[in-house]
Amino acid sequence: MTTEIIASERVVEQEVKKTSNTLRFFRVFLARKTVVASLAIILIMIICAIFAPLIAPFDPYKQDYSQILSEPSLAHPFGTDLVGRDVLSRIIYGSQAALLVGIVSVAIASVIGIILGLFSGYVGGLIDAIIMRAMDALMAIPPIILAVVFVAAFGGGLTNVIITLGLSLVPTYARLMRGQVLAIRESDFIVAQELMGSTNLRNMIKHVLPNCISPLIVLITLNFGVAILAEAGLSFLGLGIVPPKAAWGSMINDGYKYLLSNPILSFAPGMAVVLVVVAFNIVGDALRDALDPRLKGTL
Amino acid sequence: MSHLLEVKNLQTHFTVDRNVVKAVDGVSYYVDEGEVVAVVGESGSGKSVTQYSGIQLIPTPPGKIVGGEVLFNGKNLLQLSGEELRQVRGGEIGVVFQEPMTSLNPVLTIGYQIIETIILHLKINKKDARKHAIELLKSVGIPDAEERIDYYPHQFSGGMRQRVCIAMARACNPKILIADEATTALDVTTQAQILEMLKDIVKETKTSIVLVTHNLGIVARYADRIYVMYAGEIVESGTTKEIFSSPKHPYTISLLNAIPRLDDPKGRQLIPIDGIPPSLINKRDICAFLPRCLHRTAACSFKPAPKLESVGGNHYTACHEDIKAEAILEVAAARAAVENSSTEIFHHRQLDNENLLEVKNLKMYFPVTKGIMKRKVADVKAVDDVSFFIKKGETLGLVGESGCGKTTIIRSILRMYEPTSGEVIFDGQNIAKMPKSKLRPIRKNISLVFQDPFSSLDPRQSAGSIVGEPLIIHQLTKTKQEYENRVNELFELVGLNPAWKNRVPHEFSGGQRQRIGIARALASNPSFIVCDEAISALDVSIQAQIINLLEDLQKKLGLTYLFVAHDLSVVRHISDRVVVMYLGKIVEVADWKSLYENPLHPYTKGLLAAVPIPDPFVEETRDHVMLEGEIPSVMNRPNGCAFINRCPMATKECSEVEPPLVETEEGHSVACIKVGKEVGL
Numbered sequence: 001m002t003t004e005i006i007a008s009e010r011v012v013e014q015e016v017k018k019t020s021n022t023l024r025f026f027r028v029f030l031a032r033k034t035v036v037a038s039l040a041i042i043l044i045m046i047i048c049a050i051f052a053p054l055i056a057p058f059d060p061y062k063q064d065y066s067q068i069l070s071e072p073s074l075a076h077p078f079g080t081d082l083v084g085r086d087v088l089s090r091i092i093y094g095s096q097a098a099l100l101v102g103i104v105s106v107a108i109a110s111v112i113g114i115i116l117g118l119f120s121g122y123v124g125g126l127i128d129a130i131i132m133r134a135m136d137a138l139m140a141i142p143p144i145i146l147a148v149v150f151v152a153a154f155g156g157g158l159t160n161v162i163i164t165l166g167l168s169l170v171p172t173y174a175r176l177m178r179g180q181v182l183a184i185r186e187s188d189f190i191v192a193q194e195l196m197g198s199t200n201l202r203n204m205i206k207h208v209l210p211n212c213i214s215p216l217i218v219l220i221t222l223n224f225g226v227a228i229l230a231e232a233g234l235s236f237l238g239l240g241i242v243p244p245k246a247a248w249g250s251m252i253n254d255g256y257k258y259l260l261s262n263p264i265l266s267f268a269p270g271m272a273v274v275l276v277v278v279a280f281n282i283v284g285d286a287l288r289d290a291l292d293p294r295l296k297g298t299l
Numbered sequence: 300m301s302h303l304l305e306v307k308n309l310q311t312h313f314t315v316d317r318n319v320v321k322a323v324d325g326v327s328y329y330v331d332e333g334e335v336v337a338v339v340g341e342s343g344s345g346k347s348v349t350q351y352s353g354i355q356l357i358p359t360p361p362g363k364i365v366g367g368e369v370l371f372n373g374k375n376l377l378q379l380s381g382e383e384l385r386q387v388r389g390g391e392i393g394v395v396f397q398e399p400m401t402s403l404n405p406v407l408t409i410g411y412q413i414i415e416t417i418i419l420h421l422k423i424n425k426k427d428a429r430k431h432a433i434e435l436l437k438s439v440g441i442p443d444a445e446e447r448i449d450y451y452p453h454q455f456s457g458g459m460r461q462r463v464c465i466a467m468a469r470a471c472n473p474k475i476l477i478a479d480e481a482t483t484a485l486d487v488t489t490q491a492q493i494l495e496m497l498k499d500i501v502k503e504t505k506t507s508i509v510l511v512t513h514n515l516g517i518v519a520r521y522a523d524r525i526y527v528m529y530a531g532e533i534v535e536s537g538t539t540k541e542i543f544s545s546p547k548h549p550y551t552i553s554l555l556n557a558i559p560r561l562d563d564p565k566g567r568q569l570i571p572i573d574g575i576p577p578s579l580i581n582k583r584d585i586c587a588f589l590p591r592c593l594h595r596t597a598a599c600s601f602k603p604a605p606k607l608e609s610v611g612g613n614h615y616t617a618c619h620e621d622i623k624a625e626a627i628l629e630v631a632a633a634r635a636a637v638e639n640s641s642t643e644i645f646h647h648r649q650l651d652n653e654n655l656l657e658v659k660n661l662k663m664y665f666p667v668t669k670g671i672m673k674r675k676v677a678d679v680k681a682v683d684d685v686s687f688f689i690k691k692g693e694t695l696g697l698v699g700e701s702g703c704g705k706t707t708i709i710r711s712i713l714r715m716y717e718p719t720s721g722e723v724i725f726d727g728q729n730i731a732k733m734p735k736s737k738l739r740p741i742r743k744n745i746s747l748v749f750q751d752p753f754s755s756l757d758p759r760q761s762a763g764s765i766v767g768e769p770l771i772i773h774q775l776t777k778t779k780q781e782y783e784n785r786v787n788e789l790f791e792l793v794g795l796n797p798a799w800k801n802r803v804p805h806e807f808s809g810g811q812r813q814r815i816g817i818a819r820a821l822a823s824n825p826s827f828i829v830c831d832e833a834i835s836a837l838d839v840s841i842q843a844q845i846i847n848l849l850e851d852l853q854k855k856l857g858l859t860y861l862f863v864a865h866d867l868s869v870v871r872h873i874s875d876r877v878v879v880m881y882l883g884k885i886v887e888v889a890d891w892k893s894l895y896e897n898p899l900h901p902y903t904k905g906l907l908a909a910v911p912i913p914d915p916f917v918e919e920t921r922d923h924v925m926l927e928g929e930i931p932s933v934m935n936r937p938n939g940c941a942f943i944n945r946c947p948m949a950t951k952e953c954s955e956v957e958p959p960l961v962e963t964e965e966g967h968s969v970a971c972i973k974v975g976k977e978v979g980l
Contacts, residue, residue, distance in 0.1 A: 187754050187755075188749045188751060188754045188755035189754065189755050189756055189757045191715065191747075191749075191755075192747065192749065192755055192819070193768070194715070195713055195715070195742060195745075195746070195747050196742060196743070196768060196769045196772050196773075196823070197738070197739040197740070197742035197743065197772055197773065198768070198772045202772070207757050207759075207760075210757075210759040210760075211757070211758065211759050
């Protein structure tokens with residue numbers, strides 16, 4: 001009888017704790033309206049990218065010489081460009097390139113960076129020194145210069161843009177990961193693993209990695225925005241996605257010659273970039289606050 | 300008669316995740332001039348929040364003082380405005396915090412920090428303030444105060460820093476000094492020094508002291524009156540003697556039975572308090588101690604929470620029943636008898652004569668390097684030529700102040716460090732220099748139980764997989780089913796419900812986590828377990844549970860323990876033999892009885908004298924010989940006997956030879972040339 005009472009009390013308490021933890025995450029995460037709005041923007045972008053052919057009112061590549069540089073109208077909300085293509089449709093299709101670049105380059109960067117950082121931090125010594133100096137060297141080159149060199153050597157196009165951006169983002173991940181690993185490595189529970197005779201690989205993958213992941217998730221979210229912005233920058237310089245494929249950066253470039261007469265041509269794709277990048281940043285910040293309040297302001 | 304400080308029906312609530320936590324729930328108490336009042340309770344009982352509410356040091360939000368009044372010299376502190384309040388706190392009420400490391404600003408000299416307070420409150424010029432600061436430092440026992448006033452906090456040891464904090468709190472001659480666990484982080488000898496000093500301050504200046512602590516020994520030795528807090532309420536109050544001689548509240552009674560004492564009979568079974576302290580979220584109007592009470596009746600669960608009622612004079616208790624300590628003891632004894640009917644009493648355990656572990660001339664030096672080339676300039680001799688053995692099935696206690704090399708010894712034995720020289724013979728094999736690959740299979744026979752139940756468990760893994768980890772690493776179970784069964788078995792062994800396997804560590808309380816840690820240590824069926832301060836991070840009422848668990852496991856599984864701790868009462872309770880260390884060397888080894896009843900080394904004597912016994916009547920008869928000074932840094936170890944600077948017996952010849960460890964009688968060795976002479980060796 002006595003033990004039953006105690007046991008049930010404990011269970012009740014544990015349940016309270018558990019629900020309040022998940023609740024806390026969502027409460028903090030969705031506390032601000034801007035976060036909800038940002039999530040909506042990202043969702044719309046993803047839907048646009050996936051269902052572009054269904055959503056876009058026109059074929060983004062169909063040139064219509066009767067409609068060159070037309071003003072915004074009901075049929076063409078953002079007008080048409082130099083060769084009469086519908087700007088709205090091109091923006092919708094442009095989200096495909098943006099999303100692809102964002103996801104793949106960040107995936108490349110995070111996977112390579114996390115592996116390097118994990119080894120560097122856990123093994124230490126000479127390996128650590130070599131990896132980190134390599135990362136420093138990579139970081140010293142501005143991503144745009146790196147991209148210029150890369151594109152000059154291997155030619156433009158989606159694949160090369162992705163590879164370049166992926167590589168230039170690697171050091172951030174490696175450094176963040178290494179810092180996390182160094183802290184976790186000293187914890188008693190890793191000491192406990194070593195005393196059990198566990199192998200380094202097992203410790204790294206099973207115990208260190210899961211405990212380092214939450215700031216990395218935040219960084220990944222923030223980097224989607226960075227990658228999309230960089231892709232736009234490269235495309236604007238003509239180093240990115242090869243026309244006629246729709247990309248927001250190259251659309252801004254196409255339109256800026258008519259900035260005075262027809263500003264909507266640059267303004268519309270520009271807004272798309274700004275909205276998406278800001279949305280990813282806001283979501284990243286909110287995610288950080290919700291996942292780990294201690295990280296506030298450190299990323 | 301009006302009191303210096305009178306708190307009436309104070310209510311402090313915190314809002315956490317939209318739930319109301321009643322951290323302080325209708326607390327009333329008073330403090331008179333020149334009194335030492337102790338507020339005792341476990342962590343989370345609201346003892347600190349009560350103190351801070353009065354001077355409005357609680358963060359708002361989430362905290363809020365929703366009711367009551369705090370009368371100080373007739374003024375209600377809760378109604379004071381910012382400026383008036385600032386004059387009171389720091390001026391008339393001083394606070395000394397627990398962590399001397401963080402309560403001083405590391406980038407300012409201590410002098411600057413003290414003078415700042417003085418100028419702020421006493422409005423005198425800088426030169427006088429400095430003079431006053433030097434006097435204050437002298438009064439708290441800081442040598443060379445004129446020079447040291449310009450030191451930075453990091454240039455002081457923990458104990459010295461706490462003295463500085465006290466000097467700062469006393470800067471404006473406060474009427475009340477609140478010491479919030481002020482000595483908890485300190486070594487037992489330093490703790491005694493600081494408390495004796497506070498006692499002298501009370502005597503000389505009529506300052507009142509509020510001791511906030513969980514240590515009943517300190518309370519018995521120093522307090523005049525006691526308030527016992529539980530779950531945000533005062534459950535018992537009275538003079539120290541009343542409370543210790545006839546405790547009335549079942550919580551107080553149970554608490555006194557749960558702690559080991561230096562003067563216990565050896566076989567005494569600790570009577571732990573079941574369960575864990577209640578969560579204060581959405582508290583109901585019912586006795587808070589009810590689920591853990593050994594004396595509850597069916598009626599208790601229907602009555603509203605009991606109010607404090609006098610049980611004679613100034614002795615108040617909040618309980619529905621009229622309870623005598625003996626009655627509780629009987630209930631507990633009856634229960635213990637049922638639980639332990641099959642097991643024999645601890646000290647009748649049969650000891651093998653075979654050594655399980657033998658450490659021979661173990662040395663662990665850390666090189667001190669200098670310059671770009673990392674030239675070695677000196678060695679830090681963290682462990683210097685230490686030899687001892689542990690017999691199969693026994694418990695060896697290892698004690699000493701912080702910095703004496705206890706942890707380094709453990710780490711060298713466990714091969715977390717590579718020992719500089721010496722042998723560690725475990726079960727017949729020397730593991731000190733064994734290559735890591737050969738060591739791996741031996742690891743499953745040695746386990747470690749960590750001090751901190753929070754950092755020693757992987758926060759991302761479920762309790763079940765934490766406990767099962769050694770089984771996987773050493774491939775001890777063949778099938779999935781076998782693995783699950785073994786994990787369940789381990790959970791039951793340490794008193795956890797196997798249904799909780801899928802929970803992650805943060806869903807458990809501190810004591811439960813330590814049980815998980817013990818279950819993990821047991822998983823690979825080791826013969827030898829090292830407990831590194833395994834219970835010192837736990838609450839008093841939980842400590843007894845874990846001590847009993849460790850003892851039970853030893854009986855059931857025939858384990859051998861190396862029990863490292865700084866709490867001498869606990870070590871006495873659990874150990875068969877005890878090793879006392881000082882500055883990397885063993886100063887005394889003996890079985891528990893001769894060590895505690897007939898300590899030979901002056902250091903051991905000093906340590907034992909510094910441990911307070913939770914009984915004011917015993918404390919009155921003890922003479923408090925204080926060990927002077929603090930343990931020096933290993934870097935500048937004195938010549939000859941390392942203890943020379945603090946030893947009351949030291950003479951010139953002590954500085955000439957390093958005293959060897961000699962056996963004075965069978966099984967009792969001591970490293971002191973004076974003692975050696977006395978017994979005629």
